[in-house]
Amino acid sequence: MAMVFRLSLPVLLAILLVGCSKLFFYPMEPWVQNPENQGLAYEDIVLIHPRGMRIHGWWLPAEESAGHVRGTVYYLHGNAQNISAHLTNVQWLPARGYNVFLLDYRGYGLSEGKPRLPEVFDDVQLGLDWLHNAQRTEGPLVVFGQSLGGAMATSVLGEENNAGKADCVILEAAFASYRDITNDVMQRSWLLWPLRWMVVPTMPERDVDPERRIADIAPAPLLVMHSDEDPVVPYAHSERLYEAAQQPKTFQKLHGGHIQSTRDPAVQQRLVDFMRDSGCEAPPPKPESQDDALPGLVPAAPGTPGNGYRF
DSSP states (O other), rough: OOOOOOOOHHHHHHHHHHHHHGOOOOOOOOOOOOOOGGGGOEEEEEEOOOOEEEEEEEEEEEGGGGGSSSSEEEEOOSEEEEEEEEGGGGGTTTGGTTTEEEEEESSTTTTOOOOTTTTTTHHHHHHHHHHHSSSOOOOOOHHHHHHHHHHHHHHTTTTTGGSSSSSSSEEEEEOOHHHHHHHHHHOHHHHHHHHHHHHGGSOOOOGGHHHHHHGGGSSSSSEEEEEOOSSSSOHHHHHHHHSSSSEEEEEEEOSSTTTTTGSSSSHHHHHHHHHHHHOOSOOOOOOSSSSHHTTTOOOOOOOSSSSEEEE
16 A cells, blocks of 8 residues: 555644654554455464553464465555555465564554654564564564555664564665655645745654664665655655665665555565575475485385385
8 A cells, every 4th residue: 555645734733733753654443354354364463562552463374385484574564554454465475485474553453552753663673572582483584664664674673782683674665764755745745845844853863764774784685676656755765775775785676656566476576586595585394314205105125226216
């Protein structure tokens, strides 16, 4: 779903009165679907904040038909609706052998509280800590963030205490700076652009900007994706992020609308290829012996011709 920036005079006044970061969040409580509607097994996960607030998410286990678990994807969605509306972006991953954990930030879906920056960073951190401490993660851990989710993922992963917690990182249509994206959006309205000087300085400080934090994601392999037709987040933001990132890094230009790429099987394959080529796909387990590799066959007697096995 598209990232939403619905700026009007009443919204602007509300931002000035009750907090600048409301610009970034448009939560929805009701679900439009659940994974079972899509034929997926799932588990409700409720994480408890230190202050008692409940943060909700879904755990989608890798499908047995995939052969083996290749890894775990921690998915962080954009700023509108909730995980039920963004499920389409990752529902294909269990069939490819990946567990998926989708998190709803505070105020979204069944998660309690009201979303504000930088407090929502704590929700992203809570999910990351759970994946590490609950011994639920199998194989490499891939963090996949879209739009606002990608920006917040970068801000959080760039913190010193999170070094090495992600094995690979995928960002789609993330923005480089909280203040700059606010400025970009306000410039689109003749009513709001003169008021930028009032609003932009109230946005989060630049030291938490994704552009300032992304270099610290290294040495985890990074894939930055963005559509050059994106009507919401300017393409230049991902170019800035890629420029600020350290190797190993890859840039993938996309086409089409805002964060709609993963509905395309070709893009899905691109993500799977990136994870495989970057060491974020666990290989199939090796059998303990040749007998395990070929069930139903037994070693032949010495001197038996052929391949060494007989039925």
